[in-house]
Amino acid sequence: MELSNSSDRWGAVSKGLHWAAAGIILVQFVTGFLRYFKIISADTWALFYKYWHMPAGIIVLALVVFRLVWRFSQPHPDLPTHMQWWERLAANGVHVYLYVAMVFLPLTGWAGFNALKIEVDPFGVALPHLFWDIRPLSFIMADTHLYLAIGLAIVFGLHVVGALKHHFVDHDETLIRMAPKGWLKSK
Ligand code: HEM
Numbered sequence: 001m002e003l004s005n006s007s008d009r010w011g012a013v014s015k016g017l018h019w020a021a022a023g024i025i026l027v028q029f030v031t032g033f034l035r036y037f038k039i040i041s042a043d044t045w046a047l048f049y050k051y052w053h054m055p056a057g058i059i060v061l062a063l064v065v066f067r068l069v070w071r072f073s074q075p076h077p078d079l080p081t082h083m084q085w086w087e088r089l090a091a092n093g094v095h096v097y098l099y100v101a102m103v104f105l106p107l108t109g110w111a112g113f114n115a116l117k118i119e120v121d122p123f124g125v126a127l128p129h130l131f132w133d134i135r136p137l138s139f140i141m142a143d144t145h146l147y148l149a150i151g152l153a154i155v156f157g158l159h160v161v162g163a164l165k166h167h168f169v170d171h172d173e174t175l176i177r178m179a180p181k182g183w184l185k186s187k
């Protein structure tokens, strides 16, 4: 199993980081909106927040920092040659937004709590304070968290539709090369 990427395939580290972050984010996202629409009670959310939402969000932040370093320190598979210029632009734009969301969703959650004078302490370890005790900022951070999450819902939808189009319409290698080895076969 190759750990590194090459110009035509993703290595195991990139794939592992992609699917670990995708899995955590999907749970964050569904449960976050269950709370937003008050389907989960405030008490249940408080427990869920402490034992999952906050620590898992901080893990996503740590993973994406490592992922960006990894991404820019080695080769990167090219997009398929049949793609039009606007498809390339859309694909790259979607990827940039997904990275932005992975960085700023956790950061806005973290800063929003610190602005309310509440520690962010995944696994009992208090993180450094971002903007301590600035109440108006907590509202800005909470709104930004929400809008980033709504944007993520839309962009994630485009990302999945794009991946499925590559596989079922274009019959190219894009989804196959990101899937765990042996899970998908070329047509
Ligand atoms: C069922 C869900 C998903 C599928 C089927 C999927 C599929 C893919 C595929 C096939 C690629 C490779 C594109 C290429 O080779 O050029 C890719 C790249 C990427 N995916 Fe996903 N993905 C999913 C979920 C997510 C989620 C939830 C996120 C983050 C919020 C995400 C972030 C990214 C990013 C940032 C890239 C670009 C990697 C880079 O060029 O550095 N994906 N995804």
Ligand code: HEM
Pocket (backbone or CB within 6 Å): 025, 028, 029, 030, 032, 033, 035, 036, 045, 053, 054, 055, 056, 057, 058, 060, 101, 102, 105, 106, 107, 108, 109, 110, 113, 120, 142, 145, 146, 147, 149
């Ligand atoms: C990848 C990381 C994260 C994702 C995808 C995510 C997603 C969401 C979503 C979809 C919501 C519901 C919409 C909203 O009210 O904004 C939400 C709410 C929330 N998130 Fe996150 N979040 C992440 C990380 C974090 C982190 C690291 C923290 C705190 C340190 C945090 C704190 C909160 C809080 C306090 C709420 C409000 C819940 C309520 O309405 O009572 N989030 N998040």
